[in-house]
Amino acid sequence: MKRLALSLLALSVSSALFAATAPTIDPHRLSDDVKTLSSDAFEGRGPATAGEKKTIDYVISQFKAAGVQPGGDLKNGKREWTQAVPLLQSDIAGTPSLSFTVNGKTENLTQGQQIAVRAPLDGSKAVSLKNAPLVFVGYGVKAPERNWDDFKGVDLKGKIAVVLINDPDFETGVGDFGGKAMTYYGRWTYKYEEAARQGAAGMLIVHETAPASYGWATVANSNTNTQFDVVRDHPSSAHTPVEAWIQRDVAVDLFKAAGLDFEALKKQAQTRDFKPVALKGEGFTADFKVNSKVITSYNIVGRIEGTKRPDETVIYSAHWDHLGIGAPDAKGDKIYNGAVDNATGTAALIELARAFASQPKPERSVVFLNVTAEEKGLLGSEYYASKPLYPLATTVADINMDALDPHGPARNFTISGSAKLDLLDELTDTAKKWSLVYSADPKPEAGHFFRSDHFPFAKRGVPAISFGSGNDWVDGGLAAGKAAEDEYVAKHYHQPSDEWQASWPFTGMARDLQILYTLGSDLANSDTWPNWSKDSEFRAARDATASQRK
Known part of the structure; x- marks a missing residue:
């Protein structure tokens, strides 16, 4: 016990000596900030x-x-404290009208509850989709270097792609995407980008807490408010008119109504041989106006x-x-x-x-x-x-x-x-x-x-x-x-x-x-x-x- 106490003392003294060479950071200041x-x-x-x-x-x-100096944009030969960042700001005007058509019946959706639709960043001033067909495209990945293509040439023009979050390897932990560790192909940002490249009218990401790594509250809170993007010359090349998430239970019911098994199709999507599957008899309707404009936000920059x-x-x-x-x-x-x-x-x-x-x-x-x-x-x-x-x-x-x-x-x-x-x-x-x-x-x-x-x-x-x-x-x-x-x-x-x-x-x-x-x-x-x-x-x-x- 005495030897252990001496070892712990030596460890604490060693840490203290190194800490003495670095300036003290005041926890009270951190708390106040x-x-x-x-x-x-x-x-x-x-x-x-x-x-x-x-x-x-x-x-x-x-x-x-x-005591640091400004390190931002140059103006008249002098640095300012900020760097101007032009951004496209987009908001859905009012409450969006959203629904699924399932075998001829309309099922209305409430923003933030069953679905979370992002304000469009493709330049749209209004979105009006009527009964757009739904197509399940697995994990929505096109990775030529991995010989992986979930789309297999499917025509998504005027259609809504339905995808799973994360990589095909997430559940099994083994495969072409590094096992459990997510690649960029697993990120929601990539999936929306790929939907635009595929020419889709929109994409619905199925939310599941484990592969997303956060619950529905995070999804709803992050996606139903004002959205921003960098100002792009061709915004529709990176965004579709509809970018949204849906709750897992909603997806399961949609699949079941189309005569499909959600879990079985998910397992198929974890293989290279997966092919897109249409959700027959089902469509997505969205109607809302968009308020968008270019604004300037700022990075703050100090420098020594x-x-x-x-x-x-x-x-x-x-x-x-x-x-x-x-x-x-x-x-x-x-x-x-x-x-x-x-x-x-x-x-x-x-x-x-x-x-x-x-x-x-x-x-x-x-x-x-x-x-x-x-x-x-x-x-x-x-x-x-x-x-x-x-x-x-x-x-x-x-x-x-x-x-x-x-x-x-x-x-x-x-x-x-x-x-x-x-x-x-x-x-x-x-x-x-x-x-x-x-x-x-x-x-x-x-x-x-x-x-x-x-x-x-x-x-x-x-x-x-x-x-x-x-x-x-x-x-x-x-x-x-x-x-x-x-x-x-x-x-x-x-x-x-x-x-x-x-x-x-x-x-x-x-x-x-x-x-x-x-x-x-x-x-x-x-x-x-x-x-x-x-x-x-x-x-x-x-x-x-x-x-x-x-």
Whole structure:
């Protein structure tokens, strides 16, 4: 027992010594930041709302107080605090008229209950579909490199494609799509894109909680409010007039009425030989007008210029937006405050900026990028990555923070997805100095790698990770950590109840930010260029710009 006590003491002393080399992150400041950003006064931080202006003003004031400089758009030779992000904003006018026709009978649908129809992003000013035929197209995947085609040449013009969420491998855990870990083919964004490429009039994704990784409340809350997209020259090439989800029970009944077995067809869809199946005698009707316009939202950008290599950049990123004001919950609360998602990440960005500004300037530049419209499809980060303020070829890394845990410290950490890259190795080595171990993404099937703001950087080759708080809590172990995680996803994620709690200590987050500070500081004071593993799908994009790095 004495030997164990001495070992634990040595471990704590070791962690304390490394912590002493990183600036202290104040958990009380983190709590205050999250409390303010997720208060009702900020109205859920929806893009293009009064809540956006309040958020921008608050973050800029905190960046100024921290001592960092503006790093946004150039105007008259000077950097502003923001990067303008033009977006298409779309709303369904009033209540949409929605129904299925089943064997000659009309079955009306209520928006947000049996179905969740997104406001169109294809440029439509109105949607009027009358009894459009339904075709089940399995998982809606066309992957030539895997010799997989769920469409088999089916003509979807004027028809509605019905698809399953996630990959064909999800249920079996084995196959051509990496087993349980979701590929991009499993994401709802891909499925809608493919529907447009196939010429469909629309797509209905069948919601099931396990493969979606979230419940119906999240789907309804996220898809029945204002929708946004980047401004496209040809929006109908990426979107169909109808993009929607339906509840599983609704799909099962539709299949049964057409003489089909939903579960049997799902099993068929998990094979390469699957062929599309028409739901005979059934159609979908939709009638509603659309209010759409181009608006300007903003990424917020702070920067510390490097002393020796200012054109080389380390980026910390987090999204400031949440869902704004939406449908009321059972208590009548309409404000989706987004305390964990992602006032925590924005608070982290502010406090990291404060930490860097308190130290000698790094050799490379450090950018603190607070992006808009993540909840609408990673739009702010996609815009930055497509029109970077600082060249991506000389961007060392993106360290993203999204939905951090406001509780006490854990013994581990994770990242979103299962990518292999030098940056993760460096993070793992850094975390060991605080006696933290890396745990692989516990839910690779949820596709988190594609769901946060590091992804637009990654797909362009920039080494990028999205840090995840650990679940093996010092106080309570894995049981407590997993219970809190499950409760958040089930009861608070994308719901009005994601609110600041006075009981949150933020001590784990403060400790984790010291680790992330050290990782970024080490990169900013070195001349190294981390890369993806040799077998990574992102390696080629990075290597293509190698000549631009010294």
